[in-house]
Amino acid sequence: xxxxxxxxxxxxxxxxxxxxxxxxxxxxxxxxxxxxxxxxxxxxxxxxxxxxxxxxxxxxxxxxxxxxxxxxxxxxxxxxxxxxxxxxxxxxxxxxxxxxxxxxxxxxxxxxxxxxxxxxxxxxxxxxxxxxxxxxxxxxxxxxxxxxxxxxxxxxxxxxxxxxxxxxxxxxxxxxxxxxxxxxxxxxxxxxxxxxxxxxxxxxxxxxxxxxxxxxxxxxxxxxxxxxxxxxxxxxxxxxxxxxxxxxxxxxxxxxxxxxxxxxxxxxxxxxxxxxxxxxxxxxxxxxxxxxxxxxxxxxxxxxxxxxxxxxxxxxxxxxxxxxxxxxxxxxxxxxxxxxx
Numbered sequence: 589x590x591x592x593x594x595x596x597x598x599x600x601x602x603x604x605x606x607x608x609x610x611x612x613x614x615x616x617x618x619x620x621x622x623x624x625x626x627x628x629x630x631x632x633x634x635x636x637x638x639x640x641x642x643x644x645x646x647x648x649x650x651x652x653x654x655x656x657x658x659x660x661x662x663x664x665x666x667x668x669x670x671x672x673x674x675x676x677x678x679x680x681x682x683x684x685x686x687x688x689x690x691x692x693x694x695x696x697x698x699x700x701x702x703x704x705x706x707x708x709x710x711x712x713x714x715x716x717x718x719x720x721x722x723x724x725x726x727x728x729x730x731x732x733x734x735x736x737x738x739x740x741x742x743x744x745x746x747x748x749x750x751x752x753x754x755x756x757x758x759x760x761x762x763x764x765x766x767x768x769x770x771x772x773x774x775x776x777x778x779x780x781x782x783x784x785x786x787x788x789x790x791x792x793x794x795x796x797x798x799x800x801x802x803x804x805x806x807x808x809x810x811x812x813x814x815x816x817x818x819x820x821x822x823x824x825x826x827x828x829x830x831x832x833x834x835x836x837x838x839x840x841x842x843x844x845x846x847x848x849x850x851x852x853x854x855x856x857x858x859x860x861x862x863x864x865x866x867x868x869x870x871x872x873x874x875x876x877x878x879x880x881x882x883x884x885x886x887x888x889x890x891x892x893x894x895x896x897x898x899x900x901x902x903x904x905x906x907x908x909x910x911x912x913x914x915x916x917x918x919x920x921x922x923x924x925x926x927x928x929x
Contacts, residue, residue, distance in 0.1 A: 601646075602643045602644055602645045602646070603645075604618050604619060604645075606643055606645070607636065607639050607640045607643060607645050610639040610642065610643060611632075611635045611636045611638075611639040612635070613632060613635070617632060617636065618636050618640075621633045621636040621637070622636065622637070622640065659714070659715050659716055659717040660690055660691060660717065661690060661691045661692065661693050661714065661716055661717065662681075662685055662690050662691070662692050662693070662716055662717055662718045662719070662720060662900075662903065663692075663693050663695065663708075663711035663712075663714070663716040663718070663719050663720070664678070664681060664693065664694050664695070664719075664720040664721075665694075665695045665696075665697055665704060665707055665708065665711075665719075665720070665721045665722060666678065666694065666695075666696060666697070666722050666744075667696070667697050667698065667787065668696065668698065668699075669694075669696055671819075672875050672876055673873055673875070673890070673892050674722075674892070676892035676893045676896070677744060677745075677892045677893065677895055677896040678692075678694070678896060679896065680892070680893040680894065680895065680896025680897040680898075680899075680900065681720060681896040681897070681899065681900045682896075683896075683897065684896070684897050684901055684904070685903075685904070690717065690718075690904075692720075693711060693714065693716065695707035695708075695710075695711060697722075699785065699787045701726060701727045701730070702727075704721075704726060704727070704730055705726075705727055705729055705730045705733070708721075708730055708733055708734070709733065712733065712737050712739070716739055717739070717740075717907050718739060718740045718741070718742070718903045718904075718906065718907045719734065719737075719739050719740065719742070719903075720741075720742055720744060720899055720900070720903060721734070721741060721742075721743055721744065722743070722744045722745055723743065723744070723745055723746050723787075723788055723789060724743055724746050724748055724753070724755065724788075725788040740754075740903060740906035740907050741754065741903075742754045742756060742899045742902050742903045742906070743755035743756075743757070744756060744757060744895055744896070744899050745757040745758075745760075745789060745895060746758075746759075746760065746789070746792075747759060747916045747917070747918050748915075748916055749916065750915075751915055752915075753915060753916070754902055754906065754912065754915050754916075755899075755915070755916050755917070756895050756899040756902060756916075756919065757895055757917075757918070757919065758890065758891075758895075758918055758919055758920055758921050759792075759796075759918070760789045760792035760793050760796065761792045761793065761795045761796035761799070762796060762921075763793070763796065763872070763888045763890070763921040764792070764794070764795075764796030764842070764872070765796035765797070765799055765800045766796075766888070766921075766923055767797075767842060767870055767872070767886075767887075767888055767923060768796065768797045768800040768801065768842060769800055770886075770923060770925070770929075771840045771868065771870065771929065772800065772804055772806075774840075774868070774929065776840040776868060777806055777839060778806070778811065778836065778837070778839050778840075779797075779801065779806070779838065779839065779840045779841070780811045780812075780813055780831050780838045780840070780841045780842065781793075781794055781798070781812055781813065781841075781842050781844070782813040782814075782824075782827045782828075782831060782841055782843045782844065782848060782852075783813070783814045783815070783843075783844035783845075783848075784814075784815045784816070784817055784818065784819040784820075784823055784824075784827075784844065784845070784848060785816070785817075785818055785819045785844075785845070786814060786815075786816045790844045790845070793844050793872060794814070794844070797842055798812075811838065813827055813830070813831055815827065819844075819845045819847050819848055820847055820848075820851065821847050821848075821850055821851035821854065823848060823851065824843060824847060824848030824849060824850060824851025824852045824855070825851040825852060825854055825855035825858075826851075826855075827843075827848065827851075827852070828841065828851065828852035828855045828856065828869075829855055829859070832859075832861060832866075832867060837867075838867060839867060839868065840864075840867060840868035840869070840870065840929065841867060841868070841869050841870070842870050842872075843869070843870065843871045843872065844872055845871065845872055845873055845875075846871035846872060846873050846874060846875035846877075846878045846885065846887055847875060848871065849869055849871030849872075849878070849885055849887070849928075850871070850875075850877060850878065850881055850885065852869050853869055853881045853882065853885065853928065854881075856869070863883055863928055864883070864927070864928055864929050868886075868928065868929040869885065869886075869928045869929070870885070870886045870887060870928065870929055871885050871886070871887040871888075872887055872888045872890075873887065873888065873889075873890050873892075874887045874888065874889035874890065874922075874924055875887075878926075879926065881928070883926065883927035883928045884926035884927050884928060885926055885928045886924065886925050886926045886927075886928045886929040887924050887926075888921050888922070888923055888924070889921065889923075889924045890921055891919050891920070891921070891922075894919050895919055898917050899917075902917065
């Protein structure tokens with residue numbers, strides 16, 4: 589019995605050598621044919637592919653990486669998959685990396701620094717070609733792991749002035765400040781800020797709101813409504829009811845995320861409170877459905893898919909050893925004014 593068949597039966601996998609034996613060619617020819625190298629005769633390519641299909645051969649990326657010292661996967665760490673924000677980002681990454689021959693290995697950190705550290709350790713064991721991580725705030729141990737790995741890394745959703753940090757995003761604080769200035773320009777003075785989850789980017793939005801309110805001489809601690817619970821429509825409704833019941837009354841509420849604001853608008857309908865006549869409501873991120881609310885929601889549109897695409901392109905250049913024109917790309921944001929304000 590050929591040694592290659594003994595190996596495949598022992599491991600349960602059809603090997604490259606099995607395909608080579610079935611096609612009557614060498615293993616190196618199989619490898620080159622399946623990689624699409626032009627130097628391989630088309631007749632041999634057809635024969636190899638037919639044999640691979642017949643045997644059910646699936647390439648082993650780990651073995652290929654060990655043999656060639658070149659991995660074909662990129663580790664991507666994101667806080668949540670249940671949030672459409674990160675789904676949009678992931679789509680941008682996938683659309684860019686897959687045509688270039690790279691697969692993404694996704695890890696979900698749940699906004700937990702310890703979980704992010706453990707996921708990164710596990711991902712680095714697979715020798716990724718590159719890393720994509722969300723945000724700039726992480727434990728010193730995780731930062732040291734990234735630095736020591738030597739793996740190209742791009743940070744998502746935020747920007748940095750550090751020449752040692754490659755990143756693609758926008759200023760969360762500046763975006764929140766722009767929305768706050770808009771609400772102030774409408775004549776509102778008691779503008780509440782309502783936040784959940786309290787991850788680093790949410791706190792940056794809080795800083796942007798706080799900065800503008802203090803500059804206007806209108807900040808008060810009682811206008812800050814923060815809850816560490818996960819962001820949701822239900823929580824938004826509850827927070828809205830609590831805020832409008834408070835005295836003196838607020839004139840506008842800036843919710844840190846659209847799902848909270850959408851829940852607030854639904855609660856306003858249940859309570860019979862007119863928006864924006866009784867209280868204006870604004871959100872952040874322009875999530876799906878915000879333009880369909882009653883009334884449609886004023887928000888900040890954040891280009892999540894663009895961030896994913898630009899970050900993946902930057903990472904491709906780093907993995908290929910190509911020059912990167914800038915270490916930090918600011919994709920900006922857009923204030924979307926609708927009837928809720």
